[in-house]
Amino acid sequence: MLQISTWKRVLIWAFTALILFMAVPNLFYPRVESHNDALKQIEAAGATPELQEAVSAWPSWMPSGLLNLGLDLRGGAYLLADVQVEDVYAERMNGYWPEVRDALREKRDTVGAIRRVDGPAGELHVKIANPEARAEAIETAKGVSRPILSLTGVGSNDIEVTGQGDTLIVTLSEAEKIATDDRTVKQSLEIVRRRVDEAGTREPSIQRQGETRIIIQVPGIGSAQELKDLIGQTAKLTFHPVVSRTSDPEANPGARNLLVPSMDESGTYYIIEETFVVSGDELTDAQPSFDQNGRPAVSFRFNPTGARKFGDYTRDNIGSPFAIVLDNEVISAPTIQDHIPGGSGIITGNFTIEESTNLAVLLRAGALPAEMTFLQERTIGPELGADSIEAGRIATIVAFIAVLAFMWLSYGLFGIFANIALIINVGLIFGLLSIIGATLTLPGIAGIVLTVGMAVDANVLVFERIREELKTARGPSRAIELGYEKALSAILDANVTTFITAAILFALGSGPVRGFAITLGLGILTSVFCAIYITRMLIVMWFERRRPKTIEV
Template identity: 70%
Template sequence: MLQFELWKRVLIWAVCAAGIILSLPNAFYTRVEQANDARAAIEKTGATPALEAQAARWPSYLPSDLVNLGLDLRGGAHLLAEVRVADVYKSRMEALWPEIRDALRGERATVGTIRLQPSPDDELRIRISQPDGMAKALEVVRGLSRPIQTLSGAGSSDIVVSGQGGEITVKLSDAEKLATDDRTVRQSLEIIRRRIDEVGTREPTIQRQGSDRILIQVPGIGSAAELKAVIGTTAQLTFNPVVSRGTNPDASAGVGNKLVPAQNEPGVYYTIEAAPVVTGEELVDAQPSFDQNGRPAVSFRFNTSGARKFGDYTRDNIGSPFAIVLDDEVISAPVIQAHIAGGSGIITGNFTVEESTNLAVLLRAGALPAGLDFLEERTIGPELGQDSIDAGKLATGVAFAAVLVFMTLAYGLFGIFANIALILNVTLLFGLLSMVGATLTLPGIAGIVLTVGMAVDANVLIFERIREELKTAKGPARAIELGYEKALSAILDANITTFITAVILFAIGSGPVRGFAITLGLGLITSVFTAIYVTRLLISTWYDRRRPKTIEV
């Protein structure tokens, strides 16, 4: 019916008012953004007069959610990284060796002495002195295998064990390699996200591409080099027993050991056991602090498992050096003075305050399980982003103005009602985008322009249908009512099919494509609302007041 009940009128205008209020902060973007940053800084570090003055620039009783600007509008850094998944095979083999060694020692009467042989990175070769005990040795080592907990690897074991001529060969199975690769990329993705979140950037895009690549886009950061400094360091922390210390970089480390340089002692190299006692994966916290001499340091704390291993080793090796290794460099090699219980300690070195803070961030976020190769890197300056914003504003403004003029010329007063609804439509769209925290990109601006077109299309269908009904000599009220009723199915069909397309784009797309899909999908919702309810309410209100005998559309 043409008439609206009071509660419907109130609800429609309430929705419009809510959209206007939610979208209002975007009209004062810089002021609101600075106020939000100041409030976040106050919560994190405490209030200062400068921060309080900046936070007061936008009233706290008004909404402060903004439409986030994407990389192409704000400027920032873009990286495409490839995860070196094969790196994990070597660390898996190194971690497996102590377990195999201890298991075979229990069968020494049968297998004899056990020695680790030079091996490729993705396998272990172990020689036993009594080849007659090979069958027993293979049985023991195979008993250490574990089933793979993935659908593709169901029924498979994680290792393949073979033996010939007194030498046992242990490899990761193909199914385990696939599962490890997937796990490594997922873990890298999460750690990169945590590291970037620690820095406090706005709305980064971090997502997987293909089997072993990660796309990273961070708006507002200075350069790709700055972004690489945050995420490019593996921050692989281990605590290893020290075998010897020397100055020969070409010295033989021996099987089961490795030679690593000292970070703060040029020309000094440590031979350490390759298998660590504790790793950074068992850290639960790391914070910048100062040592007893007031120099910057990093304090750390292990979980229960790490604390037990760390405590047992320090108890049994008092007087021996113990290397703290970060990314294959010894940053400190203190001598164990006493049993360290409780699982906490401190890392000292020639750190600056900034270096100790960054190291704490990296350790707290977690170690990357494998290195990254950066295949593509771009820095988009803020000037280019501003140019994109200006170009988007111009394109949207021209399209919007052309539509408004056309609707007014083509449909007169009804066209003006459609234009009012169109302005409310865009306002509601920005309110929704602000409320859900969506990121606006250049394709997103294209989605807004398409939304304007879809909204006009709905109004054109309605007005043309009203024109047809007026030709059948029905009264104005009945013609308007039938026009809305008969155009509804066509409007819904067009918008539902387009909405399905937007959902598919969001599901299979990435980055800017998703931004376009979100803007288009939300825009379709606001378009249908304004076309069916807002314009109808405006026309109904006008008709109730004027009661014209005839109307022209």
């Protein structure tokens, strides 16, 4: 006999009602979206009457999670960037020079005087006075190497040292270059994500593609150029001692010095020491603010290490100018008036409020480790997104009507039960997508449409098994029970294989392919749930109420 215990019925309906309840905000998308945006703005900048009105437009006791719309549905900007990982090699070699120099100085009696000479980018060239001691100098320089911390470089060191005449050549090993490239792209990926998140954009998609490329998709942003302005700068902040000022752009800065222009376009150039005192990597916070004259500025704070360096330098160099350099331009060169022990300060310049805000965002997010070259850029207008939504809505409605009509004509009353479960199924998909905060794209809509077509497969298997059992002259109750029992294995086999395909698409795909895989995978889960539990529950409730002697499927 058909038996479903009361606690199972309560649990199934409660679970279904909860997920459908979480899908309700999507029926009032603009209102709930304004409510959520207003809450974020109040948290960031305080309440205003307009924001309070937007918050009150949606009840606080209702769920407010929405199905996020992707780039092709909302409009926005798309960038494909290539990270110039080779830029990092030169910086790594500059960082190794003090260690190599100190190690060779300990062998001065053997190798003689040492000095650094110019070489290709990514190589450190060190000239020794005694070429006969080149082998010993090479071994000494190799002593500063470190083992590579990566799976691909186990057992290898990070530098290679060779000799040519009286010159040592230090380069990164191939294994270290591979590890460095991977770290550089991962760091760039994280910094881009932080910069985009800081700007308050809605559900960006930032993914790695291949070895050195990054795909950046930001729905709702005005243009690709706006996105490039946000993430395209390296925002490398350093603090350097100032040697002198000049108006000659061809001036010779001298050994280990740099000639850097002023950001204010006044024609002033600064000669600064190449070695910085403190870098932006040691910043812990940066906020837009105003200076003592009420002009836009950026206040900053260092971590303990940076604060100690900054404090020691300002203590020992009172009365000396101090250059604040952003991306190889001097944005400010104040004179140190007093000891600054707290590790905090303020950057002044010819900023607008918007420029000071953007600079603070860039400094908080950190410096990009390498320059990014943009290979592709696209701006997708909101009108195109609206057309995509409309096309997806029409496709879903047509698929719905076709499937509902087919099930009703093929299976009569049982087909109506399956149709009710199908409607619940679509509601469950939207509820689950809202709960996990998924982003719906045009391929995602295709996944939902495909799910609508596939959702009745399980019911078709069950109903055909019930038909066969009715032919054996069994009673209707036993026929329904055996129909579900014998169809269960076929239902699970068919859906498990499709779910595996969706999982592979999600694991190996990116962007729209993942969107399709998510909706397809969730659709499979909800379809099986509705076929095994919801449709069966409806049939059992009808059977208990009517007690028919015969049934027709």
